[in-house]
Amino acid sequence: MTDGNWSAVAPAIRTIERSAEAVGRYEKIELAFDISASFANPYEPAEVAVDAAFYSPAGSRLDVPGFFVEAMEVRGKAGEERIVPTDWSGWRVRFAPTEVGRWSYVVSVRDRGGVARTGRETFDCVPSGSAGFARVSPSDPRYFARDDGTDLFCIGSNAARFPPEEYVARYRELFANMAEHRMNWTRVWIPNFEKESGTLVRYDQTECARLDGLLAAAETNGVYLDLCMDWWRNFGAAEHSGRSGAFATDHCYWEGAGGKCETVRDFFSLPWARAQYKKRLRYTVARWGYSTSVFCWEFWNEINCVAGYEPETITAWTVEMADELRRLDPWRHLITNSFGSYMVEPTMWRLSQIDFVKVHGYWHPKLQDYDVQVRGRDMGDFVSHWVAQIRDFGKPALQGEYGMVNDDWGLSPYCVEDRAGVAIHNGAWAALHAGSAGTGMYWWTKDTIMPLDLYGVFTPLARYLDGVHLTEWDLVPREVTASHEQIRALGLVGDRHALVWLQNREYTWHRTVVEERAPTPVGGVDLELGPFERGRYRIEIWDTHAGRIVRVDTIDYANVHRYVRYRVPLPIERDLALKVEYLSGL
Numbered sequence: 001m002t003d004g005n006w007s008a009v010a011p012a013i014r015t016i017e018r019s020a021e022a023v024g025r026y027e028k029i030e031l032a033f034d035i036s037a038s039f040a041n042p043y044e045p046a047e048v049a050v051d052a053a054f055y056s057p058a059g060s061r062l063d064v065p066g067f068f069v070e071a072m073e074v075r076g077k078a079g080e081e082r083i084v085p086t087d088w089s090g091w092r093v094r095f096a097p098t099e100v101g102r103w104s105y106v107v108s109v110r111d112r113g114g115v116a117r118t119g120r121e122t123f124d125c126v127p128s129g130s131a132g133f134a135r136v137s138p139s140d141p142r143y144f145a146r147d148d149g150t151d152l153f154c155i156g157s158n159a160a161r162f163p164p165e166e167y168v169a170r171y172r173e174l175f176a177n178m179a180e181h182r183m184n185w186t187r188v189w190i191p192n193f194e195k196e197s198g199t200l201v202r203y204d205q206t207e208c209a210r211l212d213g214l215l216a217a218a219e220t221n222g223v224y225l226d227l228c229m230d231w232w233r234n235f236g237a238a239e240h241s242g243r244s245g246a247f248a249t250d251h252c253y254w255e256g257a258g259g260k261c262e263t264v265r266d267f268f269s270l271p272w273a274r275a276q277y278k279k280r281l282r283y284t285v286a287r288w289g290y291s292t293s294v295f296c297w298e299f300w301n302e303i304n305c306v307a308g309y310e311p312e313t314i315t316a317w318t319v320e321m322a323d324e325l326r327r328l329d330p331w332r333h334l335i336t337n338s339f340g341s342y343m344v345e346p347t348m349w350r351l352s353q354i355d356f357v358k359v360h361g362y363w364h365p366k367l368q369d370y371d372v373q374v375r376g377r378d379m380g381d382f383v384s385h386w387v388a389q390i391r392d393f394g395k396p397a398l399q400g401e402y403g404m405v406n407d408d409w410g411l412s413p414y415c416v417e418d419r420a421g422v423a424i425h426n427g428a429w430a431a432l433h434a435g436s437a438g439t440g441m442y443w444w445t446k447d448t449i450m451p452l453d454l455y456g457v458f459t460p461l462a463r464y465l466d467g468v469h470l471t472e473w474d475l476v477p478r479e480v481t482a483s484h485e486q487i488r489a490l491g492l493v494g495d496r497h498a499l500v501w502l503q504n505r506e507y508t509w510h511r512t513v514v515e516e517r518a519p520t521p522v523g524g525v526d527l528e529l530g531p532f533e534r535g536r537y538r539i540e541i542w543d544t545h546a547g548r549i550v551r552v553d554t555i556d557y558a559n560v561h562r563y564v565r566y567r568v569p570l571p572i573e574r575d576l577a578l579k580v581e582y583l584s585g586l
Helices: 165-178 205-221 264-269 271-286 311-328 378-388 411-417 421-432 443-448 459-464 509-514
Strands: 023-025 029-033 049-055 059-063 065-077 082-095 101-110 114-117 122-126 134-136 144-146 155-157 187-188 224-228 294-298 334-336 358-360 398-402 476-479 485-495 498-505 526-529 534-545 548-557 564-567 573-583
Touching: 029 101, 049 271, 059 082, 059 224, 059 509, 065 271, 082 101, 082 271, 114 311, 114 498, 114 534, 134 334, 155 443, 165 187, 165 421, 187 271, 205 224, 205 271, 224 509, 264 271, 264 311, 271 311, 271 564, 294 564, 311 334, 358 378, 378 421, 398 485, 411 443, 421 459, 421 498, 421 509, 459 534, 498 526, 548 564
Parallel strands: 023 122, 155 187, 187 224, 224 294, 294 334, 358 398
Antiparallel strands: 029 082, 049 059, 049 101, 065 082, 101 114, 101 122, 134 144, 476 485, 485 498, 498 573, 526 564, 534 548, 534 573
16 A cells, blocks of 8 residues: 555555355355555555456356455444454455356456456355345246245345444344244345545445444344445435434535535436445445345435435436446345335336335324325235235335334334234235235334344244245235125135135224224135136135144135135134145046
8 A cells, every 4th residue: 555656566466365165155255365556545446446256167257346344343242332443454355156166266456557466266166055145036026036946035124223332233133033933034224334524435344344243143044134225315414313314414425524415416416426336336245245145235215205306317326326236246136226105106116227116104193194094004904005006017026114103203102012013913914915025024123023022923924935835826916805894805816826814804003002902703704715727725724823724624616606615614803814725636
């Protein structure tokens, strides 16, 4: 490193240390090394850039950017957590091989004096237990799958952020409990590691170390992370800093802090700002792109809420940045964006650069819109309604946020009073049976799911999905006709299979918590099932709270009529679920 008096001397790469001679498929191998080069800022790729080319056993090439790191350690217990520098800094390359066999690689460094390259080195990739990266299913683009072809139905909630003094410890706690209860997905607002004021490219290594810890905890527990990369809404807006995550005085793109953006719109339109952001994307992919726990890159939390939002500008920016991510990311992680409550933006969701779609929405005590105030009192109705608004874009659809809020869009006391997690339960089951690619993603994880120990609300649904092949059964979401108006019957129906959720409409968080009334059980409910292929069918009736089969029936579908009438043999007090599967011909 020099003081900026550039030398014409070509750079050099010192001895490279490799983390292992062999690594499991989809698992991390890391190269650590020092370089001799002329640069003033190791985070500025225009001054110095490290890259690696990896060659697979089949002969394909995957290019991965390297990154500069100041090594840190997480120390102390939750509430007293500290990120402490160690005595090492230098350059690293992180890579996850996607094929079994012998790989080779070449590392290069470029500065203003030229380019230096290593000779080819090799390592072996061996089979592992990893299922690979999250993808849109090639069999059914409405759902997700893993690289090994297995279905990936997202079961989880939002866990946006924890305070710095307990960040890694709390995520370790959360992910361990999620794994125990068969949850596999959460959404995180990643730490703001691009902090330094002014036009220099600088990445806060303390925040980067927190994100390293987050990824390590997720990998240990098999949790997929929706990594939301930005959430701020304005420059210099102190009134927003606590609630929405805006940076009151130190946003490094804002001209008031030494940047070049006078307004938020400048962030999306100025060539300088777009170039700076692309450098951050490079660092993000370099440091964390190796991980199969990165479910997706999400550009923004509720991007329409930034000051001066202009759809055309934001859409163009999204296309440009998604194309840049595709160029940088050899593993091709999923890419998405999000909008504020109740907003569906077809132009954004139809972009080929966007892999899946989302909708946010909450019950709010003062908003009198029917879809908010009335549907919101019953999350079975609310979530199924909003999923239906976004499921026809030919992509996986998620209820990205939902729950109950107070007048100021903060935590509603009803969330804490819902100690049985009725809103969470109904949102999860309704989302599945409305055609979503995951459960409804409840917002208040750290305020309700963690302190009230509500993880177990999700386990029955995970058990119910055992043996279900959403990407193969060609299921169509529709309401199943039920003989009693008090029963909501949401179904996913195919030629040989059906999944049906039967909800007593009186079993809602509002009736349970606010009205303090129990639902009235309903018996003798007839359903019209089908149309199916002619044959014999098994019907499993599931207790959605215990996560077990409580009765099995067999019916013959002779195709004399379009539908077959099936009387549910149990009273429906809260809710039940049916799994219908073809057994044989008649």
